[in-house]
Amino acid sequence: MGWMQWLQTLTNIMYAMVLLGVVWEQGSWTVTGQTLLQNGDFETGPANITTNSGQEVPIVGQNALPGWKLQGTVLYVSSGGNISLPNDGHGVELGLNGQISQVFSAEKPGSPYALTFSIGQAGEKDECLASNLVNVTVSPYSQLFQLNAQFTPESWDTYAWGFVAQDITLDLVFKSQPGEVDPNVTCGPVIDTVALKEFGTIESSKGNLLLNGDFEQGPYIPVNASHGILLAPVSDISSSSLPGWSIGPSNPVKYIDSAHFHVPNGAGAVELVSPQQGAIQQNVTTVPGLAYGFSFEIGDGNDSCFGNMTIKFQAGPLTQNHTYFSGGFGGKDLVSIGFKAESTSTLVSFMSLSKHYGDGTSFCGPIIDNVMLMVASSGLRLSIMLVSCIISFTLTLCLTI
Numbered sequence: 178m179g180w181m182q183w184l185q186t187l188t189n190i191m192y193a194m195v196l197l198g199v200v201w202e203q204g205s206w207t208v209t210g211q212t213l214l215q216n217g218d219f220e221t222g223p224a225n226i227t228t229n230s231g232q233e234v235p236i237v238g239q240n241a242l243p244g245w246k247l248q249g250t251v252l253y254v255s256s257g258g259n260i261s262l263p264n265d266g267h268g269v270e271l272g273l274n275g276q277i278s279q280v281f282s283a284e285k286p287g288s289p290y291a292l293t294f295s296i297g298q299a300g301e302k303d304e305c306l307a308s309n310l311v312n313v314t315v316s317p318y319s320q321l322f323q324l325n326a327q328f329t330p331e332s333w334d335t336y337a338w339g340f341v342a343q344d345i346t347l348d349l350v351f352k353s354q355p356g357e358v359d360p361n362v363t364c365g366p367v368i369d370t371v372a373l374k375e376f377g378t379i380e381s382s383k384g385n386l387l388l389n390g391d392f393e394q395g396p397y398i399p400v401n402a403s404h405g406i407l408l409a410p411v412s413d414i415s416s417s418s419l420p421g422w423s424i425g426p427s428n429p430v431k432y433i434d435s436a437h438f439h440v441p442n443g444a445g446a447v448e449l450v451s452p453q454q455g456a457i458q459q460n461v462t463t464v465p466g467l468a469y470g471f472s473f474e475i476g477d478g479n480d481s482c483f484g485n486m487t488i489k490f491q492a493g494p495l496t497q498n499h500t501y502f503s504g505g506f507g508g509k510d511l512v513s514i515g516f517k518a519e520s521t522s523t524l525v526s527f528m529s530l531s532k533h534y535g536d537g538t539s540f541c542g543p544i545i546d547n548v549m550l551m552v553a554s555s556g557l558r559l560s561i562m563l564v565s566c567i568i569s570f571t572l573t574l575c576l577t578i
């Protein structure tokens with residue numbers, strides 16, 4: 178290959194990197210848009226290691242794994258046997274005091290990001306579950322994660338977690354944490370598919386007072402995420418992986434996309450997978466005494482999640498239950514009500530009240546989408562009354578303002 182061809186190849190590679198939202202700058206990757214981190218899928222192993230199916234091989238050397246800096250006991254693992262990973266590929270197991278880290282650059286301080294990563298295990302499911310604790314840090318943010326194994330039929334979970342860049346240069350760290358297990362049990366958490374998404378500025382859609390009410394803004398979704406992304410609980414919406422919404426208080430909800438599920442509207446939606454405690458909330462500034470129209474869609478993800486799904490929803494002074502019957506084939510209801518604000522701050526929230534199992538073992542639940550809160554002008558007020566009454570034939574909801 179001549180030097181002109183090498184130059185062309187280099188140009189093509191750099192162009193592809195820009196398209197992927199990755200720019201090499203001042204010794205670290207600048208992440209804009211969304212992208213896997215350097216070797217974020219761990220499919221490029223240490224130069225001196227070849228692994229067979231189901232193997233765990235200790236990695237020697239801080240810089241032996243391309244893209245990552247290592248400390249403590251870290252093993253390179255391959256799918257097979259007791260090890261299951263996305264795409265049946267490779268990942269890293271964090272053993273005693275095991276840590277992996279990668280430096281990246283934010284476009285600017287104050288940029289909100291969502292981290293997506295998968296956590297699995299290397300060992301028997303029940304034996305290793307309690308030892309799969311990993312602390313994730315992007316200073317000053319830090320959160321403990323654990324393989325849950327209640328929300329997908331796989332033996333790994335994919336999580337999203339949000340943070341706000343406090344500086345230009347940031348250090349992402351995964352570190353194993355001691356669990357309350359038999360000291361003879363040596364398995365640790367397995368990390369795979371690490372990606373980032375920068376949200377940038379998110380604006381409300383026209384007339385809708387809610388931010389990201391249609392859930393079109395969410396974390397990076399790997400191509401293989403056929404079971405959705407678990408969104409970690411968060412009370413501070415500025416660092417939420419679901420822009421505009423707080424999650425919890427204690428259990429995650431699931432972000433789903435139209436590539437893998439039936440989504441009521443657009444490309445993204447939220448599945449309330451956790452009974453009782455899986456919820457999303459958003460506060461909106463309102464004018465006391467002013468009339469508002471509130472509506473949302475509730476459906477199922479066409480993922481064989483059957484039954485009567487009951488949620489509790491709140492819009493300002495109104496708190497109601499709604500039951501959606503899911504045949505498991507991707508239907509939906511539209512719920513629409515009106516109310517008068519009683520405060521300068523109106524809370525909108527959704528919580529699942531019923532428990533469902535999609536495949537007999539993992540939780541599933543109703544899909545919420547296209548949530549709208551609008552000031553009811555005289556014309557809209559009439560339209561809300563009509564829509565509410567039309568819908569009431571099927572939903573028995575007919576409120577006027």
Ligand SMILES: [Ca+2]
Pocket residue numbers: 218219220262263266267268369370
């Ligand atoms: Ca992998």
Ligand SMILES: [Ca+2]
Pocket residue numbers: 391392393440441442443444445446546547
């Ligand atoms: Ca949507």
